[in-house]
Amino acid sequence: MRYDVLIIGGGAAGLAAAVSAKKENSEIKIGIIEKNDRVAKKIHATGNGRCNYTNTDIKSDYFYGEQSFITKVLDKFGSGEAIAFFEELGIMHRVEDGRVYPLSNQASAVADSLRLYLAENGVDFITNTPVTDIVRTENGFSVGTLTSDRVIVATGGKASPSLGSDGSGYKLLQKFGHALSSVKPALVSLKTNTDIIKGLKGVKVFARVSLVNKGRVVASDRGEVLFTDYGLSGIPVMQISRFAQKGMTIKVDMLPDLKKSDVLGEVYNRVYSMPLREGGELFSGMVNKKLAVPMLKWAGVEKTSVKAKDFTEPNIRLCADFLKELELTVTGDNGFNNAQVSSGGIELDNFNPHTMESCLCKGLYAAGEILNVDAVCGGYNLHWAWATGVIAGKNAAI
Ligand SMILES: Cc1cc2nc3c(=O)[nH]c(=O)nc-3n(C[C@H](O)[C@H](O)[C@H](O)COP(=O)(O)OP(=O)(O)OC[C@H]3O[C@@H](n4cnc5c(N)ncnc54)[C@H](O)[C@@H]3O)c2cc1C
Missing domain, CATH: 2.40.30.10 (Translation factors)
Structure with a gap:
């Protein structure tokens, strides 16, 4: 089967690329090759099932990576463009503290809007098909038994491999000379001494x-x-x-809005105004009651039943220390399996930010988390996927 554009990876970037390519040129034949049994699996899991798909405050400061490249991409596709892109697909939006969600509060709505548009516009979904190689041919590319004029690689990073992105896409681009920087889990919970x-x-x-x-x-x-x-x-x-x-x-x-001296003052105040109160109950209303047990242990108070009047000066000071300056040592992170994104990826330097086309291989494009860009929480990582996907799709379709 021959395609005009083949997209590898049916995640956020790949699906956005397909929509954008179809909008640019409705005549072209597009195929999306996806290793999972269905596309958009990760989108369903985003934003705790609500999909925080962009932010009203999009600027390069919130992204880690080559700033001038990122700025060029965001200049073409900012938050207004992201909201409009999804509005055209039927997604009304709501904003919470700058974070943009679908009005229905369902990540599935975002995934469906992309999938349904593409199905209605004749895009082929080639699922259960992990891509292991892209071959440059005389008149384009071949990917397994399929051939295409242009290829967009949008296979994601290494975060949350159970949702499909296992890092297998990196070597597809490395083969064409693109460098890979070291990849680490990011936006992940941390292991500490417990x-x-x-x-x-x-x-x-x-x-x-x-x-x-x-x-x-x-x-x-x-x-x-x-x-x-x-x-x-x-x-x-x-x-x-x-x-x-x-x-x-x-x-x-644990009390970031209070100065250390105010916290210490409050601990003194409680100790002297409620002398008969047991330590385990003394801080109720100030902090979560469950904190009392480790706090008293840290402060050298032997039991939670010790009364406030029996607290020593060091006990009091250490209670305040616990609340303001609890120190834990990092022993590791929770790994790619539990990470929301990966930092690192394919270097940007051999891509054109205006088209997302490779400078090393004409007709080859990349989009999304596979690239060496990641961002803080708040809709920015998905924004990067849509933005680069839309730019790649539009240019691959011309
Ligand atoms: C639990 C969770 C919650 C998140 N919540 C948010 C959020 O609310 N807001 C936000 O901005 N970001 C969020 N993120 C991050 C965001 O989802 C990703 O940054 C974004 O999905 C990256 O898009 P992508 O298309 O580049 O990659 P992916 O979405 O990972 O898609 C890559 C696709 O390619 C397929 N694939 C991989 N390798 C191959 C191969 N060799 N052959 C064929 N197909 C392949 C995969 O199966 C997958 O479908 C979250 C991530 C997780 C894990």
Whole structure:
């Protein structure tokens, strides 16, 4: 079977590329080759099933990678373009704190909008077909038994391989001379020593987490932090995970809106105003009650039944320390299986940001997370996939 455009990978970037190619030229024959039994599997899992598909504040600052390349892409396809692209596919939107979701709050709506448009416009889905090689031929490319004038590689990175992206796409582009930078899990929860936080599994606190290396803060973020049996999770932890390495320290400030002196003052106040209150109950209303057990242990108070009047000066100071400066040591991350994205990927330098075409092989394009760009949480990673997919599709269809 011969195609005008073959797209490898039926994820966010590949599907956006196909829509954009069809819109540019409705006559062309497009095939999407997907290793899973269906396309868009990952889209269904995004945004906790709600799909945070873009952000109203799109700028290169939120992306890691070659800034001038990223800026050129975002200049062509910003948040207005992303919202309009999906509106044309039937997706009305809602905005929460800049994050854009489908109005129906269902990630499946985003996946369906792409899949249905493509099916209605005669695009072939070639599923259950992992691509292992792309061969340059005299008049285009061959991919297995299929041939095509142009090929778009949109196979994603290595994050969440159970959803399809296992890194098998990198070698498809490396074969044509494109370099691969080292790939790491990003937006992933972190493993830490757990002796101090034992028993806190499932407890959520609003906190600032700071990643510290040799006394220097490497990354910091605030929001809802989740204690787990292996360490820490939650959006702020995922945001700093990109920079985390074994042996670094995570400082957790569980009262980020209060100064250390105010927290210490409040601990003193409670101890002196409620002398008969047991330690286990003393901080109720100030912090999550479950924090009392590890906090008192950290502070050297032997039992939660010890009354406030029996707290020593060091006990009081250490309680405040626990709440403002709990220190945990990073022992690892939760790996690609649990990561939302991968950092690193195919280097941008041999791609044209105006077309997403390879400078090393005419007719070969790349889009999405396979490239050496990743971003913070907030709809930016999907935005990158749509943006590069739309640019690649449009140009491959001309
Ligand atoms: C749980 C989770 C939640 C997320 N939530 C959000 C969110 O709310 N907002 C946001 O912006 N980002 C989110 N992300 C990140 C975002 O989903 C990805 O950055 C984005 O999907 C990347 O798009 P892509 O098309 O490049 O790759 P993918 O979506 O990974 O698609 C790649 C496709 O290629 C296929 N494929 C791979 N190799 C081959 C091969 N050799 N042959 C054929 N097919 C192949 C895969 O099966 C897959 O279908 C989330 C990620 C995860 C895992």
